[in-house]
Amino acid sequence: MTLRRLPLLPTALVLIAVAVMVRLGFWQLDRMHQKDALLVLYARNQALSSEALLLADKASREQTWFRHTTLDCKGAGMTRPMAGHNVQGQTGWAQWGKCYGPDGRTPVAEINYGWSTDPRAVAYGAGTVGGIIAPDGANGARVVSARPLPGLQPSAAPNPADMPNNHLSYAVQWFAFAATALVIYALALRKKMSSVA
Numbered sequence: 001m002t003l004r005r006l007p008l009l010p011t012a013l014v015l016i017a018v019a020v021m022v023r024l025g026f027w028q029l030d031r032m033h034q035k036d037a038l039l040v041l042y043a044r045n046q047a048l049s050s051e052a053l054l055l056a057d058k059a060s061r062e063q064t065w066f067r068h069t070t071l072d073c074k075g076a077g078m079t080r081p082m083a084g085h086n087v088q089g090q091t092g093w094a095q096w097g098k099c100y101g102p103d104g105r106t107p108v109a110e111i112n113y114g115w116s117t118d119p120r121a122v123a124y125g126a127g128t129v130g131g132i133i134a135p136d137g138a139n140g141a142r143v144v145s146a147r148p149l150p151g152l153q154p155s156a157a158p159n160p161a162d163m164p165n166n167h168l169s170y171a172v173q174w175f176a177f178a179a180t181a182l183v184i185y186a187l188a189l190r191k192k193m194s195s196v197a
Contacts, residue, residue, distance in 0.1 A: 114148025
């Protein structure tokens with residue numbers, strides 16, 4: 001098989017696709033190192049006894065995950081029960097509510113007020129909430145209260161050890177896709193060239 005006999009457009013498309021897949025593989029390796037650094041930061045945060053402010057900027061909140069904080073929550077409402085675990089690891093209902101800012105209307109953070117086997121919502125009111133800052137996709141951070149509402153048990157504290165770092169396996173997948181594409185294309189070319197000859 002000579003270069004002159006290679007179909008130019010299909011070959012170019014395959015090589016571009018392979019290059020993109022290889023680039024994605026290296027991007028996942030970069031993400032793996034970034035995630036490793038964040039996990040080290042989170043383990044350090046977990047060991048700190050000093051409190052952190054719950055920052056308004058969503059991107060900055062990631063730096064405070066797994067630190068202790070105290071919020072002065074205004075407003076009141078009913079919790080939203082969602083699946084969760086208590087400190088013993090039992091599955092049940094985590095009771096979530098909103099912490100409102102000084103105006104009593106602007107939400108500052110989602111609060112896990114405690115855990116129960118009962119899925120019914122419970123009332124919560126204004127007051128000081130102390131707890132641990134946890135990851136939250138929608139708001140950047142949420143707080144798991146250290147002192148549950150009356151009648152509730154403490155929810156499981158967030159733990160950086162529960163955060164997976166799957167980027168190496170993703171990188172291997174991208175490299176495997178690239179290699180597979182090359183092998184399949186080479187076999188297809190070989191078959192085509194042998195049928196022409």
